Amino acid sequence: MGNDLGTISETRAEPPPEIDATYKSRELEGVVDLFFYRRIGFRLAQSFARLNFTPTAVTLIGGVFGIVAGHLYFYQALVINLIGMLFHVVANIFDNADGQLARLTNQQSRTGRILDPIVDHVIWFSIYVHLALRLQIGGFSSGIWLVALAAGLSHGLQAGAADYCRNAYLYFGKGRSNFDSASKLEQEYRQYAWNRDAWPKFLLRLYLNATREQELILPGVKRLREKTENNFVDVVPAWFQSRYRTLVLPTFKWWSLLMTNTRMFVLLVLFFARQPVWYFWLEITAGNLLLVCLIARQERISRSLIRFLTTQKGSA
Numbered sequence: 253m254g255n256d257l258g259t260i261s262e263t264r265a266e267p268p269p270e271i272d273a274t275y276k277s278r279e280l281e282g283v284v285d286l287f288f289y290r291r292i293g294f295r296l297a298q299s300f301a302r303l304n305f306t307p308t309a310v311t312l313i314g315g316v317f318g319i320v321a322g323h324l325y326f327y328q329a330l331v332i333n334l335i336g337m338l339f340h341v342v343a344n345i346f347d348n349a350d351g352q353l354a355r356l357t358n359q360q361s362r363t364g365r366i367l368d369p370i371v372d373h374v375i376w377f378s379i380y381v382h383l384a385l386r387l388q389i390g391g392f393s394s395g396i397w398l399v400a401l402a403a404g405l406s407h408g409l410q411a412g413a414a415d416y417c418r419n420a421y422l423y424f425g426k427g428r429s430n431f432d433s434a435s436k437l438e439q440e441y442r443q444y445a446w447n448r449d450a451w452p453k454f455l456l457r458l459y460l461n462a463t464r465e466q467e468l469i470l471p472g473v474k475r476l477r478e479k480t481e482n483n484f485v486d487v488v489p490a491w492f493q494s495r496y497r498t499l500v501l502p503t504f505k506w507w508s509l510l511m512t513n514t515r516m517f518v519l520l521v522l523f524f525a526r527q528p529v530w531y532f533w534l535e536i537t538a539g540n541l542l543l544v545c546l547i548a549r550q551e552r553i554s555r556s557l558i559r560f561l562t563t564q565k566g567s568a
Contacts (some may be wrong), residue, residue: 282513344516383528421504470547
């Protein structure tokens with residue numbers, strides 16, 4: 253089929269001289285990402301490019317480090333937990349390097365965009381399972397598994413919403429096109445047959461489910477996309493990009509609190525305090541409260557932009 257799910261482009265380009273060329277968008281990068289992960293990831297990406305590694309291979313290697321990190325969080329010994337945290341940091345470095353490698357070598361693909369969050373979910377699944385096992389063996393009742401499940405589901409919703417808003421920013425605020433809708437993905441999904449295209453159909457099914465969940469959580473973003481597609485034929489114009497950036501960019505200092513760096517810092521603190529159970533409760537309480545507030549703010553912004561476009565079109 254004529255899309256990039258089943259194949260990864262082998263077209264390679266010379267690495268750009270500046271690391272900024274490997275960012276999705278500099279203003280969305282956190283301080284730790286800019287001054288640590290991105291810099292190390294860039295050097296790794298350059299090395300991987302010379303070794304002809306694919307971004308998918310880098311993603312999977314990072315996943316192995318992350319899964320091992322989750323296992324090391326099972327043990328009560330702080331030293332082993334800290335080694336696990338080091339493995340987790342390495343996994344994050346690879347998670348940065350795979351995208352940077354894709355942009356360095358012009359190997360960006362939908363397959364990579366799908367696999368990256370899948371591997372991230374597998375890493376955190378390992379972490380949640382091993383933490384729950386640790387707590388149950390440490391004296392907690394079997395009810396800890398319900399707490400872990402609630403925390404894991406909360407984590408998934410929070411991470412999905414944050415990722416959706418980042419992609420929306422790249423689409424509305426930067427004029428980039430990689431912002432798929434569930435309706436279009438559904439049409440594409442139906443073109444695949446399990447007997448011929450099992451792997452791409454499976455990946456697309458996962459991607460479709462995630463996109464539907466994101467559109468359900470943030471329906472205003474979906475409506476804004478539909479409105480802009482009706483108003484602007486080819487690309488979001490620069491004046492609308494500027495307006496969107498002005499309204500939305502301040503929210504990302506809060507969305508960043510629902511991303512990996514914050515979660516790892518909280519885990520590190522709780523390992524020192526020997527109270528990892530509080531990680532689950534923080535996900536369920538503080539994490540979800542922040543998510544609700546951010547969704548409400550994003551929805552207000554989307555409604556205001558839709559009203560603005562409607563008024564502008566009516567006065568044209």
